[in-house]
Amino acid sequence: MTLHTEQVAPLIVDAPVAMDTAAVEALSIDVTPTYTAFAAGPGGQSFVEKKLELPKLGQFDVAVAIICCGVCYTDTMYAAMAEGMVVGHEIIGRVEFKGESVTNVDIGDTIGFGYIRSTCLECQFCLSGKENMCAKRTTFSDGIGGLANASVWDSRFVYKIPKEIEPRHAGPLTCAGASVFGALYGYNVSPTATVGVVGLGGLGHLAIKFARAWGCKGK
Ligand SMILES: [Zn+2]
Ligand SMILES: [Zn+2]
Incomplete structure (x- = not known):
């Protein structure tokens, strides 16, 4: 309409x-x-x-x-x-x-x-x-x-x-999520990469979720 x-x-x-x-x-x-x-x-x-x-x-x-x-x-x-x-x-x-x-x-x-x-x-x-x-x-x-x-x-x-x-889980993806996804995507992080995340706050915990879903190893 x-x-x-x-x-x-x-x-x-x-x-x-x-x-x-x-x-x-x-x-x-x-x-x-x-x-x-x-x-x-x-x-x-x-x-x-x-x-x-x-x-x-x-x-x-x-x-x-x-x-x-x-x-x-x-x-x-x-x-x-x-x-x-x-x-x-x-x-x-x-x-x-x-x-x-x-x-x-x-x-x-x-x-x-x-x-x-x-x-x-x-x-x-x-x-x-x-x-x-x-x-x-x-x-x-x-x-x-x-x-x-x-x-x-x-x-x-x-x-x-x-x-x-x-919805309440999706909200933070539009800023905190986009910020860390942009870093992973912009630096061409591949599924074979080992990713280190400094700080596990609003952004950091989403970075770990993205990296894990991508197949990366944590450090
Ligand atoms: Zn924000
Ligand atoms: Zn422009």
């Missing part, structure tokens, strides 16, 4: 933060004027509930009912430095509406997204799979992040999440 931007502009998500399948299936966006987001309070020590209007849907945009959002250490730093910012960039949600040029996801798909909001899609970095280096990139902190119950995002920076992965 494709809606005109005017129809989609005022949206709200009534999305309980629940992880059981039935609750996730029940999520939906209603056409009402606002959605809820949680902005950083003073020093990042609290959250303040905000009612916001979702932006109009562009041709490549999807409107998403957010199911859950991981908390990355970067979020805690931004929240401490920027009172009023809505952080959150390990977002899992369900597509509720999409712009007329969206081809990679459909209504009802579960998708993951979060760190990169947009890039130029034309420079040497964008054309070689290194769009994170694009000089014109924008990130989650340039707008409203994922600690909210809805979002509008460029579909060219969202990824389908298989049903077999629980």
Whole structure:
């Protein structure tokens, strides 16, 4: 289903933060004027509930009912430095509406997204799979992040999440997971390699999972 931007502009998500399948299936966006987001309070020590209007849907945009959002250490730093910012960039949600040029996801798909909001899609970095280096990139902190119950995002920076992965487990893959996978992939780590991981936090434990699935030996 494709809606005109005017129809989609005022949206709200009534999305309980629940992880059981039935609750996730029940999520939906209603056409009402606002959605809820949680902005950083003073020093990042609290959250303040905000009612916001979702932006109009562009041709490549999807409107998403957010199911859950991981908390990355970067979020805690931004929240401490920027009172009023809505952080959150390990977002899992369900597509509720999409712009007329969206081809990679459909209504009802579960998708993951979060760190990169947009890039130029034309420079040497964008054309070689290194769009994170694009000089014109924008990130989650340039707008409203994922600690909210809805979002509008460029579909060219969202990824389908298989049903077999629980949303709360998939969230961290979109930042912590992508960061360590990028290192393994970018340095051509082969299944015969021995991989050392320094630190077993949010990123390190995912690096081990990727390396193990790849067939690598640990050190
Ligand atoms: Zn992060
Ligand atoms: Zn670029």
